[in-house]
Amino acid sequence: MTSMDDRIRAVFRDVFDDDEMQVWDEMAAKDVLDWDSLAQVKLVIGLEEEFDIKFTTHEVAKMTCVGDLKKALLSKDVAI
Amino acid sequence: MTKQFDQSLELGDLVQVIEGTEDPLALGVQLLSADQSELQVERAMELAQRYGSQVKPQSARLLKQLAGSYASRHPEAAGRHLGERPAQMSAAAGWLRAMLLQATKEYKRAALELDELLDWGWDEGRAMRLLALARARMEAGDRAGALAALGETAKATLSYRTLSTVDRLLSRQKRAGTIPSKRRCRIALIGSVTMDFVAPALRAVCHGCGIDAEIYTGPFGQYQQDLLLPHSGLAVFSPEIVFIATDWRSLGLDNEVADPLAAIEERVTHLRDLWAQCRSRWGAFVVQHNFEVPATDAYGRLSATLSGGRGRLIRQLNLRLWEVEREEPGVAVLDVEQVSAVVGKNVWNDSVLWHSVKQYPAPAGIPALVRHQAALIRAILGLSSKCLVLDLDGTLWGGVIGEDGLSGIRLGGGPEGEAYVAFQHYVRSLKRKGVVLAVCSKNNDADARLPFGQHPEMVLRLDDIAMFVANWRPKDENLRMIAETINIGLDTLVLVDDSFSERLWVRHRLPEVEVPELPQDPALYVDTLARHMYFETLSITDEDRQRSTSYRENVNRKELESSSSDIDAFLSALRMGVELQPFRPVDLVRITQLINKTNQFNLTTRRMTESQVQALIGSSNHYTQTMRLRDRLGDNGLTGILVGVIEGQELRIDNWLMSCRVLGRRVEEVMFAAVVRFARDRGLSGLLGEYIPTAKNEPVKGLYERLGFDCIAESEDGSRRYRWDPSRQSFEAPDKILIEDFTQRN
Numbered sequence: 001m002t003s004m005d006d007r008i009r010a011v012f013r014d015v016f017d018d019d020e021m022q023v024w025d026e027m028a029a030k031d032v033l034d035w036d037s038l039a040q041v042k043l044v045i046g047l048e049e050e051f052d053i054k055f056t057t058h059e060v061a062k063m064t065c066v067g068d069l070k071k072a073l074l075s076k077d078v079a080i
Numbered sequence: 081m082t083k084q085f086d087q088s089l090e091l092g093d094l095v096q097v098i099e100g101t102e103d104p105l106a107l108g109v110q111l112l113s114a115d116q117s118e119l120q121v122e123r124a125m126e127l128a129q130r131y132g133s134q135v136k137p138q139s140a141r142l143l144k145q146l147a148g149s150y151a152s153r154h155p156e157a158a159g160r161h162l163g164e165r166p167a168q169m170s171a172a173a174g175w176l177r178a179m180l181l182q183a184t185k186e187y188k189r190a191a192l193e194l195d196e197l198l199d200w201g202w203d204e205g206r207a208m209r210l211l212a213l214a215r216a217r218m219e220a221g222d223r224a225g226a227l228a229a230l231g232e233t234a235k236a237t238l239s240y241r242t243l244s245t246v247d248r249l250l251s252r253q254k255r256a257g258t259i260p261s262k263r264r265c266r267i268a269l270i271g272s273v274t275m276d277f278v279a280p281a282l283r284a285v286c287h288g289c290g291i292d293a294e295i296y297t298g299p300f301g302q303y304q305q306d307l308l309l310p311h312s313g314l315a316v317f318s319p320e321i322v323f324i325a326t327d328w329r330s331l332g333l334d335n336e337v338a339d340p341l342a343a344i345e346e347r348v349t350h351l352r353d354l355w356a357q358c359r360s361r362w363g364a365f366v367v368q369h370n371f372e373v374p375a376t377d378a379y380g381r382l383s384a385t386l387s388g389g390r391g392r393l394i395r396q397l398n399l400r401l402w403e404v405e406r407e408e409p410g411v412a413v414l415d416v417e418q419v420s421a422v423v424g425k426n427v428w429n430d431s432v433l434w435h436s437v438k439q440y441p442a443p444a445g446i447p448a449l450v451r452h453q454a455a456l457i458r459a460i461l462g463l464s465s466k467c468l469v470l471d472l473d474g475t476l477w478g479g480v481i482g483e484d485g486l487s488g489i490r491l492g493g494g495p496e497g498e499a500y501v502a503f504q505h506y507v508r509s510l511k512r513k514g515v516v517l518a519v520c521s522k523n524n525d526a527d528a529r530l531p532f533g534q535h536p537e538m539v540l541r542l543d544d545i546a547m548f549v550a551n552w553r554p555k556d557e558n559l560r561m562i563a564e565t566i567n568i569g570l571d572t573l574v575l576v577d578d579s580f581s582e583r584l585w586v587r588h589r590l591p592e593v594e595v596p597e598l599p600q601d602p603a604l605y606v607d608t609l610a611r612h613m614y615f616e617t618l619s620i621t622d623e624d625r626q627r628s629t630s631y632r633e634n635v636n637r638k639e640l641e642s643s644s645s646d647i648d649a650f651l652s653a654l655r656m657g658v659e660l661q662p663f664r665p666v667d668l669v670r671i672t673q674l675i676n677k678t679n680q681f682n683l684t685t686r687r688m689t690e691s692q693v694q695a696l697i698g699s700s701n702h703y704t705q706t707m708r709l710r711d712r713l714g715d716n717g718l719t720g721i722l723v724g725v726i727e728g729q730e731l732r733i734d735n736w737l738m739s740c741r742v743l744g745r746r747v748e749e750v751m752f753a754a755v756v757r758f759a760r761d762r763g764l765s766g767l768l769g770e771y772i773p774t775a776k777n778e779p780v781k782g783l784y785e786r787l788g789f790d791c792i793a794e795s796e797d798g799s800r801r802y803r804w805d806p807s808r809q810s811f812e813a814p815d816k817i818l819i820e821d822f823t824q825r826n
Contacts (some may be wrong), residue, residue: 003113006145016250029780038276041433042244043278047441049241061435 008069011046015039028065047073091126098131105131105172106139107144112694114124118157121150121180123163125173131171137673142177142207151183158184167657167818168710171198177513187220196655199597205360206597207237214249226590227259227287227649234288235612236597240281240443243450246281248285261292262571263502268296270303271369272327273440277323282450289454289463290571300438303824321365322358323414324351327440328371328394335379335774344397348404355411365454365460366411370398371418375425412456412618415447423448429663438581455613466572467596468510469562472521472528472550474578476504476540478602482527482776483740484728492537499603504539507604515615516546516566520558520575522744523550526780552744552779555582556589569612574614576605581654611731651746652816654711658750660821663697663704670718671706674739679776681748682737683769683783701726703758705823708752709742716742724758731759732768741778746814752787753813759806761824769802787811 009023016034026072029035047053047069051055055063063069108127112120124146132139143435150157152185158180169177174197183189194213198208212231227250234246253259267274269282275297286293298306303324306314315320334507337343350369351654358364371394377383385393394417401413420428423445430442441449444456458464473480477500478490511517517540528550529583530541542548547565549558553575565571571592577583584597596612599603654674663671672690678687696702707720724731738748759767769784771777785791788809789802813819 003110003142003145005142014245014248017252020448041277041437041439044433044436046241047240049443054430055432057432057435059433 004073005071007050007065008047008073010051011043015042015046021055023066025067027066043069051076082265085707091123094127096125096128098127099431100138101134103138106136106142109142110140112140113146113149116153118154120146121154121158121161121176121317121546122229123217126252127177127330128172128176128753130171132170132175135172135175135205137204137208140171140175140200140205143172144179150181151180152289155184159377162186165193165362166370166588167655169198169712172765172777174198175209177435179432180220182216184211185217185219188222191216191225192221196712199658204237204239207239210236211242213247214246218253223253223256224260227253230284230815231288231290234284235525238447240446243281243284243447244277246287250284259287259292261287262290262463264292264294265457265461266294266296266319266320267457268298268318268319268322269325270296270298270306270314270322270365271327272301272303272330273325273327274300274438275325275584277439277443278446281446282453285447285454286457291457291461291463293457300625304354315361318362319358319364321457322362323367324354324368325369326351326371327369327668328374331371331397333393334389335377335383335391336386337390337393340388340393340396343393344400344713347397349399351401352404352408355408359410362472362597363412366408367456367460368401368411369415369416370401370413372420372425372428375429377400404727414452419452419485420445420450448740451611456618457614459618459715464572464616465515465574466568466800467516467518467546467562467566467574468615469518469520469573469575470507471575471579471582472519472523475576475598476500477531477535479492480740481531482523483677483824486530486534486554489531489535490755491531491535496602497537499601499605501537501539503602503605506609508539508544510615511544513615513620514617516549516568517544518566519545519549519564520555520562521550522552522555524776525550527776536810544648554589555586559586559590559593574609576609577654578602602621654745655818656709656711656745656747656816658820659708659710660751660819660823661706661708662823663693663698663706666693667706667718668694668697671721673720674718674737675735677738678739679774680740681777682744682774682777684735684772684779685737686735687778688735696723703731703755703823705751705754707738707747709745709747720747720751723753724755726762726766728766729764730766731755731762731764733770736769746817749782749787749811750817750819752811753811754819754823756804756806756811758819760825764806767804769804771802773798 009021012023013019013077016032044055046071048055051073053073055072061071063072066076087772092106097111098108101107105127109124110130112124115123121148124143128143150423155572162177162180162184165177168263174193177333178190178197179195181193185424191213194209196207197210204411208227210233214226214233217226217229230246230250234243237243248403250259267282269278279295279297283293283295296314296319298314308314309315331347355366355368358366373391373394376502377391378385379389383389386392399419405411405413420441428441430439433439433442445758470476478496479488492498492501507517519528529542529548532540547562549562559575560570560574563573570590573595574594575586576596576598578598583597586593588593594614595609600606610789668690671694672688675693676687696704705722706718708718709716711719718744721735721737722733723735725734755767771781771784773781784802788811789804792803
């Protein structure tokens with residue numbers, strides 16, 4: 001497990017208030033009961049602060065699974 | 081750069097690669113993450129000890145990860161690393177140990193470790209440690225301790241994410257039962273923007289202020305219906321305080337408006353109608369957000385110069401709102417324009433989140449916003465702080481008045497001195513708006529008062545201070561006495577003190593007193609104090625302006641009764657270690673310097689030249705002792721000196737002094753115990769002590785009595801001679817201090 005995965009998982013655990021939550025690339029909004037639009041924004045805010053980056057409006061709208069999130073993060077040359 | 085390593089990394093190889101890089105600890109721990117062997121933690125600990133006096137967020141996070149994965153791979157080995165705690169641990173090593181304890185479910189020990197860990201050199205470092213502490217206490221079943229740590233975290237942090245985590249942990253605690261607070265309050269956040277992300281942060285900050293906030297956020301964009309409809313969610317909630325967060329976009333203003341005055345009045349009337357609803361329906365206090373002047377405007381400077389320009393109009397509207405505030409009881413305007421400027425409008429505004437979800441301000445602006453909201457809530461509920469208690473040395477001026485004297489302290493006349501002057505101006509302004517000032521300093525009273533009357537750069541005067549306490553008693557006792565004498569609650573006191581150990585002590589003894597972390601640089605004192613907004617008020621009366629004077633008149637200057645506070649807990653928390661050595665050539669310069677500049681803890685004030693000191697080294701007629709004190713805050717260096725002269729069968733203590741930095745730590749008892757050991761081993765029949773009074777050494781006047789000496793002579797100038805019989809008397813050093821005594825080695 002890479003450091004980036006750990007950090008993403010930590011943000012998910014914060015947002016969904018679940019200290020045991022597991023996160024995988026294919027996991028999508030439909031797999032998580034509380035992953036609504038509010039949670040989506042919480043994820044965006046949490047990831048932006050964790051990785052010190054900004055998502056684009058397009059990315060915010062299109063992020064529907066963990067893989068998308070990671071792709072967007074990797075495209076920003078995040079310091080891992 | 082990255083280099084591939086085998087599984088087994090040698091420490092030397094690691095050091096070679098990371099030495100001199102920007103963050104060697106982070107890089108080292110990262111390289112170690114490939115090491116799956118049992119040695120991994122040991123190596124990480126060595127790195128943390130070596131490079132971890134400063135902890136940065138990256139390395140703290142990596143160490144936490146390493147501890148977690150190591151504990152799951154090698155649970156037994158992890159336990160082996162958690163035996164006896166080394167006496168000296170760097171900040172990072174302490175953190176790693178705490179994270180290992182946490183990962184092996186040793187929550188109680190993890191909490192103790194975190195509680196004792198020093199705060200790190202960056203603002204969020206304190207918050208990070210406190211949050212980890214709260215989690216550990218929670219797991220250990222210490223609910224009250226966890227809630228306190230969560231409150232401290234909320235006060236410390238400026239991170240939105242940390243605030244929302246605090247709120248999340250709080251709500252878990254809430255499900256388990258009510259949270260103790262000074263006050264519960266129902267607060268509504270309504271307005272033209274999404275408030276869902278403000279609410280958690282506000283709840284967290286309120287908890288830090290002792291307010292249990294129940295928060296209502298209405299459906300987006302429906303605040304007018306919420307206010308007007310009889311059975312709206314807001315009506316059911318029945319708020320005590322309503323924040324109306326309307327943003328500049330909701331004003332619907334073009335870049336240029338035809339009739340600006342009419343436009344302003346129309347909007348003011350509209351808002352007043354909303355306030356009236358809140359007042360009449362629920363008797364709620366209303367806080368109206370004013371309007372940010374947009375960061376961008378296509379009209380550029382014309383936006384302010386044209387009589388109908390939007391920028392100009394919004395500024396006028398804001399002024400008008402303050403005018404009507406005066407006519408409306410139960411209404412206060414929150415200066416969002418100012419908050420956005422302080423945060424920085426480029427940070428305050430996030431166009432992506434605005435277009436995506438109508439989020440305003442940006443999450444990075446929310447911590448500042450909710451601090452302002454909470455300060456107003458405190459003011460509305462009458463919970464604002466009332467009294468600012470000031471330390472003197474290092475807080476109002478640089479240096480130590482009792483040592484450096486009037487001409488030696490740094491106040492004005494240079495960059496650092498100017499910073500102290502600026503801080504005094506800020507404090508004086510606080511007094512003018514009704515904050516009561518008090519002084520609480522470990523000093524001789526006469527020394528402490530000296531600069532107030534006589535230093536030309538001194539801004540504060542003695543009659544600005546309602547209560548002036550300078551003595552050598554523990555600060556918690558003095559603070560308690562100040563609160564009682566002025567007759568206000570301890571929870572209305574704010575202590576500003578540059579000494580880390582005093583802050584720690586007061587927080588430990590009197591958790592209800594506000595003790596802000598103070599940066600080392602006095603230039604930042606004003607910003608730090610201002611950021612907490614302890615003293616926000618809704619209005620000011622003549623009575624407020626006079627408050628300080630009237631308190632001062634009430635203060636009864638009775639002589640303080642001495643009391644014996646148990647400071648053992650404090651001392652053991654400091655983890656002191658003392659090293660005693662005979663005089664050595666390597667220390668010659670420092671010894672001579674101390675002998676010639678120490679004034680307060682100095683029994684005989686006998687000055688000596690360097691060659692006189694040198695003559696004592698190795699002398700068979702003398703007993704010499706230097707004392708080095710280290711504690712978990714660091715090494716205080718060589719700070720104590722004792723010279724004894726062997727005269728026949730007796731040892732006369734000719735010179736005994738300690739730097740004022742280490743006073744009040746019972747270290748003098750350690751020094752003395754070594755002398756007793758020496759005398760007994762040599763079969764000496766008596767110890768002789770002297771006290772020669774000077775203008776400065778009042779603090780040690782009763783030292784020999786306290787140690788159990790008998791006074792055998794007193795002369796007219798107040799000098800006293802004392803005697804102690806080592807064959808009949810015994811003396812134990814405080815058991816909380818680790819002592820290494822090398823004085824009899826030669």
